[in-house]
Amino acid sequence: MRRVLGVGLLGLGVFGLVFAGLVRFWAYPNGEKTPLNLDIPIIATGPAQVYDVTTGQLESVQLRADRTVKVDSQASDSKNVVVNERLCIVIQKDNPPPCVSGDDPRLLSYTTDRVAADRKTAQSVNDPKYGENVNGDTSIKHVGLSYKWPFHVQKKTYQFFNPDVAVASPATYEGKEKINGLTLYKFVSVTPKTEADVFTGIPGYYTDTRTVWIDPVTGTIVKGNEHQVRQFRGGSLDGQTAVDLNLTFDDATVKYQTNKAKDGRDQIELASFWLPLAGLIVGVLALVGGILFLFVFKGEQPPPPSDVPPPPPLPEQTPPPAYAVPPATPGVPPPPYGASDNDTTQPLPR
Numbered sequence: 631m632r633r634v635l636g637v638g639l640l641g642l643g644v645f646g647l648v649f650a651g652l653v654r655f656w657a658y659p660n661g662e663k664t665p666l667n668l669d670i671p672i673i674a675t676g677p678a679q680v681y682d683v684t685t686g687q688l689e690s691v692q693l694r695a696d697r698t699v700k701v702d703s704q705a706s707d708s709k710n711v712v713v714n715e716r717l718c719i720v721i722q723k724d725n726p727p728p729c730v731s732g733d734d735p736r737l738l739s740y741t742t743d744r745v746a747a748d749r750k751t752a753q754s755v756n757d758p759k760y761g762e763n764v765n766g767d768t769s770i771k772h773v774g775l776s777y778k779w780p781f782h783v784q785k786k787t788y789q790f791f792n793p794d795v796a797v798a799s800p801a802t803y804e805g806k807e808k809i810n811g812l813t814l815y816k817f818v819s820v821t822p823k824t825e826a827d828v829f830t831g832i833p834g835y836y837t838d839t840r841t842v843w844i845d846p847v848t849g850t851i852v853k854g855n856e857h858q859v860r861q862f863r864g865g866s867l868d869g870q871t872a873v874d875l876n877l878t879f880d881d882a883t884v885k886y887q888t889n890k891a892k893d894g895r896d897q898i899e900l901a902s903f904w905l906p907l908a909g910l911i912v913g914v915l916a917l918v919g920g921i922l923f924l925f926v927f928k929g930e931q932p933p934p935p936s937d938v939p940p941p942p943p944l945p946e947q948t949p950p951p952a953y954a955v956p957p958a959t960p961g962v963p964p965p966p967y968g969a970s971d972n973d974t975t976q977p978l979p980r
Contacts (some may be wrong), residue, residue: 633924647913654906661901662781663749664711665701670890672697672738673883674854678875680721680738681862688871690721694737694875696729698776710755713777715743719875738873739829739851741765743793745772752780752849754791770795773798779849781898783815790819794858795826795836807843810888814843814852826874828860835861848894853879855934 632879674695679688697717705712718729719738730737746760747753754772756762764770774789790801801819808814821838828834836858843853860873 637921637924642912642916644913649804649905649909649913651906651909654902662726662898663708663754664747664778666703666706666711668699668701670699670859671883671886672699673880674856674877675722675880676875676877678721678873679871681870681872688874693719693875693877694728695719698811705746705760707892708918709749710757710760712744712746712959715740715745715777717743737876739747743776745774745791747774747776747778750781752776752778755847764796767796770796775801776795777957778851779844781847781849783846783849785815788817790817790840790842792819792821792838792840794825797824799839801842804841809843809853810885812845812852812888812891815846817842817844819954825863828862833863835870845895846889846890847898850887850894852891853884855879856958858954889939899945914945916964 674697676692676693678693680691681687682847688721695717696719699715699716701715702712702714711924714891718740719729720726720730721736721738726734727915728771729740732740739946742763742765744761746755746757746762746764748755752772752775754762754776762770762772763766772791774791776791779788785803786843787803788801791798799819799821801817802819804816806813819840819842821836821840824836826834826836828836838856838858841855842851844850845852855876855878857876858873859871862870864870
């Protein structure tokens, strides 16, 4: 029984060590990828100045930007993830729905974006099979990052793609900030003055400053802010501001993204630290226990069985039986105690 228990513990110890190594050095690195079930609503609100063609003046309004970021799981694969994004920015007047039709004057802009990215590095992938496009234009090629940063973000400059003008601009690291208990990396990306439509079919100039707060472990965009300015180009309105907006993720979105980042952190910590540590501890303890049972705690063992029967016990010293004593001769006394039968000593005559 002791031997069986020792061998069992040795087997458990080897299993624990192998399990710890597989989880830490194979399962964890290979499992650290963008999930294929993401469906994230992102709402940003803020003030804006919008040119009113009827008055020729800038009108102060409130904006709401509804963005959905959803993974196309059918088009995605083990290496790359395909994301569809839809963004609708509506002037908040007369309690509008999240998005309105194209002929509604409250609609400021509506854009769509489809991008493929590496599930680990988050870098864009330009493969025609994924059907990337911006507003249906398949000639546009994404560059750099779009809707997620890579795992284990570094304090360096990344290229951040802007679908409004279909170019990528540097996003520079600007320090750390704590939001909802998470220490985040702050990046700022400035899109320089670029020719782009201010409204559909109306030429203009476009400048944009996007600030994002990134969870450095999971690469989740927890918070975002965008300051965008559009100006008319050409004609009597050349250089006139058409739109000046400042949008920031609302509190509910920031909380939602914070929870997503925390869940991702917990999963990474479980796979990279706690599971390997548990396997290592169990493996070491089981190995030690097996060695002790097999080689140290031997104890007293019974002698092995033998086919040779044991010798009979020595007979006890018993007095000779009565028939072995010679009969006494009449008139002759028995010999004294200790005298032998051949004792020739004779009594002296009197």
